[in-house]
Amino acid sequence: MHERLGIAGSGAIACGLAATAARHGEVVLWARSDSSAHRARGSVLHICGRLTGEVNAGHVRVETDLDALGEATAIVEAVAEDEAIKAGVLADLGRVAGGHAILATTTSSLSLERLALATGAPERFVGLHVFNPVAKMKLVELAFPAAATDVTRERARSLCEALGKTPVEVPDLPGFVVNRLLFPYLFSAVVLLEETGMAPEDVDLCMTLGAGHPMGPLALLDYVGLDVSVAIGDAIGADVPARLRTLVAEGALGRKSGLGLYKY
Numbered sequence: 001m002h003e004r005l006g007i008a009g010s011g012a013i014a015c016g017l018a019a020t021a022a023r024h025g026e027v028v029l030w031a032r033s034d035s036s037a038h039r040a041r042g043s044v045l046h047i048c049g050r051l052t053g054e055v056n057a058g059h060v061r062v063e064t065d066l067d068a069l070g071e072a073t074a075i076v077e078a079v080a081e082d083e084a085i086k087a088g089v090l091a092d093l094g095r096v097a098g099g100h101a102i103l104a105t106t107t108s109s110l111s112l113e114r115l116a117l118a119t120g121a122p123e124r125f126v127g128l129h130v131f132n133p134v135a136k137m138k139l140v141e142l143a144f145p146a147a148a149t150d151v152t153r154e155r156a157r158s159l160c161e162a163l164g165k166t167p168v169e170v171p172d173l174p175g176f177v178v179n180r181l182l183f184p185y186l187f188s189a190v191v192l193l194e195e196t197g198m199a200p201e202d203v204d205l206c207m208t209l210g211a212g213h214p215m216g217p218l219a220l221l222d223y224v225g226l227d228v229s230v231a232i233g234d235a236i237g238a239d240v241p242a243r244l245r246t247l248v249a250e251g252a253l254g255r256k257s258g259l260g261l262y263k264y
Contacts, residue, residue, distance in 0.1 A: 006072025010040035014078035016134030019047035022059040070096045076104040087118035094119035104128040109235035112172040116145035126156040175236035189217035190241040222254035
């Protein structure tokens with residue numbers, strides 16, 4: 001991999017991306033606090049241990065000083081799906097990045113044009129929407145602001161391919177392609193659940209066995225996180241079921257909290 005990758009974030013996407021890139025060279029991952037850094041090191045080690053072939057988790061250097069990302073030639077922001085938070089981190093990345101580094105965001109639903117402006121370098125900016133679990137999912141939705149240069153576009157495609165991913169260029173629309181089509185379907189499963197009183201397991205079994213889906217819609221909502229799902233639904237203008245908003249308000253966020261549409 002020609003690019004030296006830096007990642008801003010310590011959640012599932014950030015750690016999955018770092019572990020995936022560790023197969024190809026050294027990676028610098030920035031975490032906001034010592035506790036986040038500790039969790040990130042554990043997550044990267046766990047993911048690397050599950051990958052096929054020998055993947056050296058030691059290739060991922062976790063830092064709490066944002067300036068450490070300045071040595072990277074490609075820096076990917078992978079923090080919470082909140083425009084203010086992402087814009088703040090991207091503004092900081094724009095200041096620490098070298099003049100030739102490309103800057104990327106993993107957003108799945110926010111405006112690339114607005115986030116690009118936050119960096120101060122929209123000509124070097126790209127939307128790099130990877131999917132969770134990153135090590136397993138092959139697709140990357142690539143989106144570009146109007147100011148992105150041809151060199152930025154080509155480097156972004158090459159980075160995806162070097163990571164073993166398949167890039168597909170998509171328009172800068174809320175939700176891009178996958179979430180724009182996927183979440184109305186997921187929400188319709190919640191409505192069906194409410195209307196029929198069926199067990200979540202039975203709804204999901206119908207879709208896994210009848211439609212060949214690897215995971216049922218209700219289990220997938222819990223996997224994504226109900227809070228994240230509601231935010232994506234709002235961003236793409238979908239009708240978000242009231243039940244999901246209620247669950248989120250009660251702290252039932254899905255698999256990560258132990259309770260959502262299922263109990264864990």
